[in-house]
Amino acid sequence: MTDLAGLADGPLFGLPLPELWFGLIFAMLGTFLFLDGFDFGAGALFATREDDEDREMILAAIGPFWDGNEVWLVVFGGALFAAFPAVYANLFSRHYLLMFGILGALILRGLAPEMYEQRHDKQWQRWWGRSFVAGSILAPFLLGAFVGNWVAGTPRSFTLVGILVGLTTVALTIVSGTAFLRVKTRGTLRADLQSYGERAVVVYLLAVVATLVALAVDGLRAAILSPVVLALVGASVLLAGGYVLALRQGRDLVALAASAGLTYGLTVVVALLLYPSIDPVSGLTVRSAIVSTLPLNLMSVGAALLLPLVASYFVVLYSAFSGPADPSEAY
């Protein structure tokens, strides 16, 4: 008991825990956007294939992974709830319909492949295929809209910035989805994907610039013109170039890594634009919204112990299914 009581006195090892947790929740959001992002991208690219075999291949490519990837959203929500309860409550209730839109899209995306595999008649598969595509595009779009409104500090859920960030996110998922599917597939499917990836990355860059302009008009000018943000935008352009080059040379894993760089870069920009505020609408800052010392220290110990373990699960999963997907493994 005395040990635990000591945890209430001050932050663990004198660390700047509020900032670390602020960083951590965005790291979790970024990981979700990258990992489940390529599942979403694969779902959007599903629409470009008519052939049964190709469609089965796309489903088989994400089959073992998507459920684990989606848990990063659960962990993001849980960590935000635990570390910044007032932010969690304010944000989620403010963008009420948007949140349920995201949930609905995630239900559709998760359920559709399951249903698609159940029956092999054309009509059935056409409808569930469409649902899969719709869910895979709507989920990142609405999530992007949510993040856009969060950063812009607007109480409204349907805004220009929201739509622009939504489009940015969808484009980004297609960028990473292309790279991921090229790693997991062979033949014409893999060859055809290249052009989608190239186009998506251009759309992505344009959407980022449009978003930044819209945000600058909204009053975030100083933050956007800060050297770090500008450097990150510059780095994104370079990464996008590297991505295209890697696709052309057939180095798909490099392209996937570049898309990871783009995703985390975007997440860092979002975090920088917010900081030191964490919810501009309610006026909460990272320091004012953080949970009190005792639970914060407990959570920090928990996360420090658990997150390396979580990383190891993903290593096991991705190495067990390294290399091209095998549709016969789909259920």
Place this chain on the structure above:
Amino acid sequence: MIDPVLGSRLQFALTTIVHIIFPVMSMGLAPFLIYFTWKDIRTGKPVYEQLRRFWTKIFAVSFVVGTVTGIVLEFEFGTNFAAFSTAAGELFGGPLAVEGMMAFMLEATFLGVFVFGRERVSDTLYMISALAVGAGTWLSAVWILIANSWMQVPRGYELVTENGQTVVHLVDPIAAYLNPRFGFMYIHMQNAAVESVALFMAGVAAYYVFRHHVWEYPVENISFWETTLKIALVALLITAPLQVLHGDLYARHVYETQPQKFAAMEAVWETESYVPEYLIAVPTDLSDITDPRAKELFGLGIPGGASWLASGGDPNAEITGLNEFDTEAPPVAIVFWAFRAMVGLGFWFILLAFWGGYRWLTGDLFEDDLLHKALMGSSLLGIVAVEVGWIVTEVGRQPWVIQGVMKTHEGVSPGLTGTEAAITLAGFALVYTTLLGLYTYVIARIIRAGPPGRDDLRDHPKRRDTGDRPEAPAGVASDD
């Protein structure tokens, strides 16, 4: 439009009532799947590969639907119960975050290996993934029930005022999280999950056994279904009596820690001793059905029964009546009838287990058509019992969201409009009805298709050595 408080409560009720079905299936199936995987790897008997593959399909579908409906619940604390989340986040958010990192991550990643990876990984890693998925599902329940038990019996906290808002402050994490209620809830819930799945397995297997042996309509893979029935009966014989015995201890704990809920379970309005346990309480007119025991009922009860249960043996023990409490009573009729439904089902499952066990001993397990029909009819009743049990727990806690600390209506998001609440409530009613329909459809298809045939099985090294491929003993008892 609808009152946002009412809308939020109805929506949370609907989304939990639907969601809990899927964790019950996955948590309940987990120990069976670990057993099947172990026996499959160790013995190489075809029936264990069939069992593993068949029930893994049902597990995988349940898990996916459980994931997508589970995220909804996590988000709803923020969207619909923002005031609760702000006030209690310090105690309530932690377990939810740890659940995600410790449990959900474990199950969701190893699920990929377990469902898709049999041909890709070694026996050892495959066994580990079965254990990891199982452990993950059971660890999830640990953290969710730690959070819920704190709402039932809050401890280890103090109330402070921050920026004009009353907030719960964590002072003693051990008292808060290692709450005695947690132990009762966890055993009751996990045992209920296994019992519900055992009932489901028994019901499905009984259908095929009935068709084959009673109707004499030959069923492919009949030995698979016979084995399934026996394994399910063994599980039922263990879990059914345990559930009722443990439930008795749990009820006593509720009497001690949540007297208002206990009074609602027994519909005791005025404090009395020697309270009977009503088995049947038929209202004398229809309006009384919502107000059990308010007026004279035609009741059939065990004299002193409720007092006896509450105190652990004293029929004269006093039960504090609902009128003694400062707050309004929970919806008594719902709690009263749900409690009776749960207990009644609990005893019915014991009867079923002993009936089946007895027929197994006399060698008539596959011939007793009445037993088969009873099992078929009871295949979903385990899940019904879980639902009514949770209704006792959650409705019985009303009007509180955190017992004695915060009322449910105070926890609802202040900015929520009636229109928003109505839109999502209607949306969920539609989506979840469809979801349940689709889930039922998929599970029915899997059951109709049956297990993979013997010719479709893997090339097991043990079977290659012994030539044990074509025939295998059907019984569980004859294994080793």
